[in-house]
Amino acid sequence: MKKNGKRSHFTPARIGVYGFLLFSAAFFLAPLYIMLTTSFKSMDEIRLGQIFSLPHTLTFDAWRLAWSEACTGVACEGVRAGFWNSVRIAVPSTVLPILIGALNGYCLSFWRPRGANWLFGVLMLGAFIPLQVMIYPLVKLEAALGMYSSLTGIVVVHIIFSMPVMTLLFRNYYAAIPMELFKAARIDGGGFWRIFVQLMLPMSVPIVIVAAIMQITGVWNDYILGLVFAGRENLPMTVQLNNVINTTTGERLYNVNMAATMLTSAVPLLVYLVSGRWFVRGITAGAVKG
Amino acid sequence: MATSRLKARLRGLTPWSALLPLAATVLVAYLGTALWSLWISVSNSRTFPGTEFVGLSQYERLFDNDRWQHALYNLGIYGVLFIAACMVIGFLLAVFIDQKVRGEGVLRVAFLYPYAMSFVATGLVWQWVLNPESGLQNAMQQLGWQGFTFDWIIDQDKVIYTVVIASVWQASGLVMALMLAGLRGIDVEIWKAAQLDGVPAWRVYLSVVLPMMGPTLATVFVLLSTAVVKAFDVVVAMTQGGPGTASDLPAKFIMDHLFGRANLALASAGAMTMLLTVLVIVAPLLYLRSRKKEGGHA
Numbered sequence: 033m034k035k036n037g038k039r040s041h042f043t044p045a046r047i048g049v050y051g052f053l054l055f056s057a058a059f060f061l062a063p064l065y066i067m068l069t070t071s072f073k074s075m076d077e078i079r080l081g082q083i084f085s086l087p088h089t090l091t092f093d094a095w096r097l098a099w100s101e102a103c104t105g106v107a108c109e110g111v112r113a114g115f116w117n118s119v120r121i122a123v124p125s126t127v128l129p130i131l132i133g134a135l136n137g138y139c140l141s142f143w144r145p146r147g148a149n150w151l152f153g154v155l156m157l158g159a160f161i162p163l164q165v166m167i168y169p170l171v172k173l174e175a176a177l178g179m180y181s182s183l184t185g186i187v188v189v190h191i192i193f194s195m196p197v198m199t200l201l202f203r204n205y206y207a208a209i210p211m212e213l214f215k216a217a218r219i220d221g222g223g224f225w226r227i228f229v230q231l232m233l234p235m236s237v238p239i240v241i242v243a244a245i246m247q248i249t250g251v252w253n254d255y256i257l258g259l260v261f262a263g264r265e266n267l268p269m270t271v272q273l274n275n276v277i278n279t280t281t282g283e284r285l286y287n288v289n290m291a292a293t294m295l296t297s298a299v300p301l302l303v304y305l306v307s308g309r310w311f312v313r314g315i316t317a318g319a320v321k322g
Numbered sequence: 323m324a325t326s327r328l329k330a331r332l333r334g335l336t337p338w339s340a341l342l343p344l345a346a347t348v349l350v351a352y353l354g355t356a357l358w359s360l361w362i363s364v365s366n367s368r369t370f371p372g373t374e375f376v377g378l379s380q381y382e383r384l385f386d387n388d389r390w391q392h393a394l395y396n397l398g399i400y401g402v403l404f405i406a407a408c409m410v411i412g413f414l415l416a417v418f419i420d421q422k423v424r425g426e427g428v429l430r431v432a433f434l435y436p437y438a439m440s441f442v443a444t445g446l447v448w449q450w451v452l453n454p455e456s457g458l459q460n461a462m463q464q465l466g467w468q469g470f471t472f473d474w475i476i477d478q479d480k481v482i483y484t485v486v487i488a489s490v491w492q493a494s495g496l497v498m499a500l501m502l503a504g505l506r507g508i509d510v511e512i513w514k515a516a517q518l519d520g521v522p523a524w525r526v527y528l529s530v531v532l533p534m535m536g537p538t539l540a541t542v543f544v545l546l547s548t549a550v551v552k553a554f555d556v557v558v559a560m561t562q563g564g565p566g567t568a569s570d571l572p573a574k575f576i577m578d579h580l581f582g583r584a585n586l587a588l589a590s591a592g593a594m595t596m597l598l599t600v601l602v603i604v605a606p607l608l609y610l611r612s613r614k615k616e617g618g619h620a
Contacts, residue, residue, distance in 0.1 A: 067450075082464055083450075135343075139341050162552065163552065166352070173355075191343075199344065224333070253441070274558065304438035
């Protein structure tokens with residue numbers, strides 16, 4: 033960062049800086065603009081093939097169709113069902129991984145049972161195992177336990193795949209809390225669970241928020257796990273969206289497709305816009321300290 | 323007396339029992355499944371797991387498979403271009419944003435919002451934008467640039483580059499955010515020193531700042547590499563691997579052979595090959611970092 037302070041306003045370098053940034057911003061924003069304008073156009077207008085033009089007449093039909101009537105290869109129910117499926121998957125797949133991650137981090141940071149660090153090390157390595165290595169055995173295991181193709185099945189898989197990063201987040205967070213605090217609580221007669229629930233969890237609000245943002249967006253945006261493990265009754269929104277767009281026969285309704293894409297992206301985009309810097313903190317906390 | 327000792331012993335077990343989910347996940351879900359897949363990859367499994375050990379013959383068949391070779395070739399192109407483009411664009415964006423510009427907050431949102439979107443949505447949007455009949459190509463021609471052609475998405479030889487474009491759009495904001503955090507962590511004194519010595523800013527960035535950001539660069543590299551190996555959704559949504567199998571990636575090859583074509587052993591051999599690739603790329607970096615890192619409470 034330049035700290036020399038006396039910087040005249042319109043040097044060529046300055047214009048270059050803004051030029052580059054504005055050009056880049058245009059590139060990054062263009063797909064969002066095209067998505068939105070397409071979703072408000074009629075098919076007649078789309079056939080003109082002017083993706084950069086604003087809609088002549090604003091119509092919300094595509095959004096209604098996308099939400100409740102668009103067809104996949106099987107049925108014509110829109111992405112609405114997928115939305116509620118995603119909600120039902122995302123809530124337990126956010127709460128449980130955070131609780132388990134917090135418990136793991138607490139245990140690893142303060143109690144440090146023998147051999148636990150070895151487990152933690154393997155878990156961190158496990159984060160790099162490609163999904164495809166684990167997916168077939170996991171299908172077989174879940175089938176044997178009778179939870180394959182069910183809500184439980186998909187939540188368990190989300191718990192498994194989020195455990196490395198959740199554990200890491202909380203372990204690092206608790207590593208910054210003084211050991212003396214924990215020892216004092218022990219001397220006051222606090223047991224394992226009491227210290228966790230009454231002392232550590234209340235202190236963990238910031239990292240819980242970070243973890244929740246990561247989990248909600250991650251689970252909501254997941255495609256492959258939902259496709260394989262959720263079962264036909266619980267397909268998440270991303271899978272339904274892909275089915276709507278890529279399995280339609282006949283004329284493709286691009287306005288409906290783009291509206292459906294916006295609807296599917298709305299939740300993580302909202303989370304990002306509302307959470308702002310917390311979102312970035314999540315990325316950096318999960319990545320840099322690892 | 324005996325009961326209180328028993329209680330103390332039981333209480334000593336509590337931390338262990340609390341780690342049971344972790345232990346089960348590590349031993350069964352990670353190590354167990356990896357070993358299982360390793361076994362399948364050296365067995366005669368097809369639709370069902372087989373019982374006969376066949377050595378490395380599945381791997382030989384895999385590497386004789388044209389589709390797999392092409393998927394690997396695509397992964398190479400995709401990986402190199404995606405990582406290089408994300409790092410260059412992410413670094414440039416971070417450097418330019420770090421010049422005390424107005425509207426930094428708005429710019430950050432504009433660059434990072436694609437990262438909040440799923441790869442499925444990313445693929446679908448770009449499928450529409452790059453559609454030659456009604457997308458960018460047609461729009462440019464109608465705006466008066468008659469000779470403008472951009473039909474890579476239906477071109478067997480170029481389709482993989484369109485997947486790169488979509489993925490770079492999705493992920494370079496993330497690199498920007500990480501790089502910006504790295505830049506802001508650098509001591510401002512070096513700028514005063516450089517100014518005193520009359521060194522131009524671009525040279526300071528290249529020969530001083532960039533080397534100082536080594537840890538950030540390594541983190542970004544590891545993140546992007548894992549994204550490359552995972553790449554699946556974006557191809558499925560954008561091209562479904564097509565035209566034909568022209569934009570196939572190993573992850574898609576494996577999924578197709580696991581669930582569509584029911585060739586478990588071949589798919590598992592592919593999966594183990596991917597695991598090996600990841601380990602070769604990531605292990606040295608992790609080793610270097612673990613040597614520098616201090617773990618938890620001393």
